[in-house]
Amino acid sequence: SDSTEGRSTHFGFQTVPEEEKAEKVYKVFESVAKKYDVMNDAMSLGIHRLWKDTLLHIMNPQPGLRLLDTAGGTGDISFRFLEYTRSMYDRQQRLRAKSQQTPSWKDIAGHYVSDEEGPPQSRAVVCDINKEMLKVGKQRAEDAGITTGLSWVAGDAEELPFDDDQFDMYTIAFGIRNVTHIEQALQEAFRVLKPGGRFMCLEFSKVTNPLLARLYDAYSFQMIPVLGEVIAGDWKSYQYLVESIRKFPDQEIFKEMIEDAGFFRVQYFNLTGGIVAIHSGFKL
Template identity: 50%
Template sequence: MSRDTHFGFQTVPDSEKQGRVDAVFDRVARRYDLMNDLMSGGLHRIWKDAMIAWLSPPRTGAGWSVLDVAGGTGDIAFRIAEAAPASEVTVLDINPNMLDVGQARARKRGLADRLTFVEGNAEDTGLPDGAFDAYTIAFGIRNVTHIDAALEEAYRVLKPGGRFMCLEFSQVEMPLLDRIYDLYSFNAIPAMGRIVAGDAESYRYLVESIRRFPDRETFADMIRDAGFSRVQWRALSGGIAVLHSGWRT
């Protein structure tokens, strides 16, 4: 019997969660950037820039390889490719619709020949051991069915000395701001989703999934349990989002 996993306000078996997540992103793929603007008030762009700044990709030197997971629309990959012109970036996403959006955007930006788009699961990428210098995942790990398995897979595909970096929404811990954020998240975001995309329920799930995700210290411990060392985190915008970093030994 499978272990139950909370999915929004429902409890569903692990065997069904991935299908539910896929259905959500099938519906919102074409409006994913707009969705992130709605959910973060546009701050996701600043947070992603902060992620790349902390990652600090090398501007010179060929062969620095990055795996960007759950990054189908290319937001992180584009930033890395522009910051490190000699880098090799592989974008992995389980959802083909998201990958289609990313590939189209890459062509428009003139980056199609510098990025590789791969359909795959964060829990079992099918990629070689020790193949990458860095592993990034932004706003994706909370939707993975087995987070511990995804972290172990991240460790496996990284080279010794490789960098793991995750950007994810988190729980606000500042008094008053937490209540304002909850009111905005559970009321305004689904309403905007209904108006803009004709889909309130997908947006409601995305808000609820944030509340189900482990707090920053618990998630840091999970990263350590996967084998990473020098694990650190940085709260952004009062804790609305958090960056976690770790190194493969």
């Protein structure tokens, strides 16, 4: 660290003191909010959509669960969660209509629903520190006609504005590397999950294949800030993005950090050769 006082953290190609990171990160996302979604498609050639879909497939949530989507930004994970549980409900209804032997709702979803209560309502809470990102997300939800089961809360992953044991699922997608004290955010995830609840994190990680690593490095250092400048008029924010990815702990180290926060059965899945990884763990 080249900081003279305290610990330091990287921002762009400079090193900034840890206490300034949150402010810098806030400014980055405030600045990119309106172009955030289009930039994601441009930078990843649309692949971020597949990574997010994969997170949902691994989670495989039953209808009626409650999700906290931390650093949820403009809502991508929450939208997918609500869509996934809705289509699972439809599928189960169709199966049920076809066969008397199909289990009842109570059998499928345990204590969450009873047949008398009708379709279980899945709920997603998007929590993000950045009001601009939440604003863009709310507008997207409105445009897509998503009116039920979704709420938007301004809050810090390091100090979540929720009581203990509230959620069945906790997700953080491309969010944790932006948080100043990762351990603190992991402890908060543990606190707000119900016993049996699941933590899932989608984040850039360490590319495992050396050839892919070289290509990926060239692409991200040469192309991403250029795309940021051309599409969003913001070179610096996208330079930060590339650099913050390189600073984030690799798969194994991050797995240990999750275990240290108290989670059990921690595992990870590499996607696209480790460009991103999904880490998962349970609160018992």
